[in-house]
Amino acid sequence: MTATATRVLVLNSGSSSVKYQLLDMNPDSGGGPAAGTRLAVGLVERIGEETSRLAHTPLATGGDKRETEGPIADHGAALKAVAAELSADGLGLDSPQLAAIGHRVVHGGLKFTAPTVIDDAVLAEIERLVPVAPLHNPANITGIRTAQALRPDLPQVAVFDTAFHTTMPEYAARYAIDVATADAHRIRRYGFHGTSHAYVSRKTAELLGKDPSEVNVIVLHLGNGASASAVAGGRCVDTSMGLTPLEGLVMGTRSGDIDPAVTFHLKRVAGMSEDDVDVLLNKKSGLVGLCGDNDMREIRRRIDEGDERAELAFDIYIHRLKKYIGAYTAVLGRVDAVAFTAGVGENAAPVRAAALAGLEEMGLAVDADLNAVRSGEPRLISPECARVAAAVVPTDEELEIAQQTYALVSA
Template sequence: MTASRVLVLNSGSSSVKYQLLDMRDRSRLAMGLVERIGEGSSRLTHTPLTGSGAEPREREERIADHAAALKAVAEELSADGLGLDSPELAAIGHRVVHGGLKFTEPTVVTDEVLKEIQRLVPVAPLHNPANITGIRTAQALRPDLPQVAVFDTAFHTTMPESAARYAIDVATADRHRVRRYGFHGTSHAFVSRAAAKLLGKAPEDVNVIVLHLGNGASASAVRGGRCVDTSMGLTPLEGLVMGTRAGDADPAVIFHLARVGDMGIDEIDDLLNKKSGLVGLCGDNDMREIRRRIDAGDEAASLAFDIYIHRLKKYIGAYYAVLGRVDAVVFTAGVGENAASVREAAVAGLEELGLAVDGALNSVRSDEPRLISPEYARVAVAVVPTDEELEIANQTYALVSDAEKA
């Protein structure tokens, strides 16, 4: 197709992240973030990535809603000669957090697709409404352009029922769509394929455990390019210890807090999602600050780190058992890519499983995919920077290109 650009939009409740890419060489032309939409003072930070001496630009003004935000983004892109009215723009790709079981691949947005995303709001009340708003706003700006939804949950729809089902009454679960969906799917898809490439193999020939460790964190077991298990469930709360989320906890904790602590459902929801995890354990959710406090002898920070690592080890071991054979354990996202101490601690003591980290390789900082395990290790340990925006752009462009050929 002649048009080669894709605009990727990630719309949050009060923010819009965006990137414009040229799919001929997968290069970034511009990127930016609109924050505090609808508040008294908003900020747009725009970074052009073409031309010499390009510098970030900031706008501080009130941006009332997502429509105004995207219009401001369009103005900044136009100032760089990259306007949304350009015939070079092939499509707009949207991150949509929850696609349920219906959406297993990127999908061109229609009225019926939007209705289904809306029907999924009860299982993604914080995310899907903002995603819908972003799509509708982009449609209004460019009604002639394909809008493509790329779903966080899609990569995990290959999980077998034995992994996806909770052991509760089937009729109740089906009536209310209660099952394990998983999230961070675009990251797990991108990283698992990149890990196979790093090993010099095809994705269908490798089994990998992917550890996406950011403020939100999730693990996945990927066999031959297909997800067979993941740590997040009905919502992004389940699984690993995260920045502010508790991860795995006995469900009876909720009943106990309601009965004994006299806490309401919304209060408990807020506790488990926003006041737990690392911030609940030690008051900080920044791993750099936690490590600084540990080095200074802070016992609360040290315990929080130990709990975080203990949960990581449990998932590595569990997914090793699920896969049977593991070719690589791969760290990605903000903590996974940058916290050498987390990578070292997560693998320490797992030598009998064929896992080890080389201290010198682990200490190297790089934006490139790399192995950090010694040559003798039976299982590779790798760091692969994630690129969810590129994954969304790739899926979007492939879909519209195939449609044009058809």
């Protein structure tokens, strides 16, 4: 890596999409951009369909968002299209200023506990984990291989969603099933959204004016996918998602915690196949299963109009949140802050207010005026007298991936 190579391209490859951001990690030397400045952002979606769409915004030049539609056959074609858009702005992948490409990889198992430069052995291990992440790791692998083909000389770095949670003690990570069976099939709680939980817990400590090692935080990552974590002194000690992202909180389309025997019951009584049950619990449950909507704004609108199904769905969602806040308070022993993040956590004031309502004896409270403020900045929403801070901390997973990637390749 040359001394002038300070840019990181972050790729998040899904099964039919590629999200990307180009960031400059230059620490503001010589009047350059501030560390973490976004130069371009974009999304390719519906890959493999006739109506594929690429949306690209060149932030470095202040240009307008550009959108194109048309067939994009595969991830290789998608990344070539992204490279062309970046080149049009003078930000091409052939630039000597590009230091590395950072890839979001959902599942790293127990082997990968930190960002890792990708070689053949690393890629083989990511492939070996496909059975425990069949919806995510294959797409991540495709993105990595495509990027390697475009820039074989450039460091490619994997940043794993599971890495932050590998600090969980065994008594939190293990399921109470036969040990030999669990070990043979890698069955344990891995957790997900790790880059978000790492970023938000650290930013929450900054908001409190303390070092992360001094702060115990409950992080509530509430989006269409949702997870909670208990972070003690900067280290995750428990998290709500498990072997897969299905466990834990009520989500947009996922059930979260459920009696495992429900699956046996559905197979025996309803004649459902394994795939039927998988689809039910992952895509037809959660908020959408309870009331037909997984958009919290629409659910709140329906509640305001007196819709009882929407109200019940909201109440179930909040009840599960409160259970995890209480459980993680017990796990941590001392809680300094509860931090809300992601789409719902950052924008849905009624969710934050309801989640902490009635928890005053635990030191938690919400200031209605502060909670109503809309801002893209980290902020407190608790009254000054509250023993435990309540905070809204916008997540930035792409920046976290870029920071981890650049720190590794520039070391």
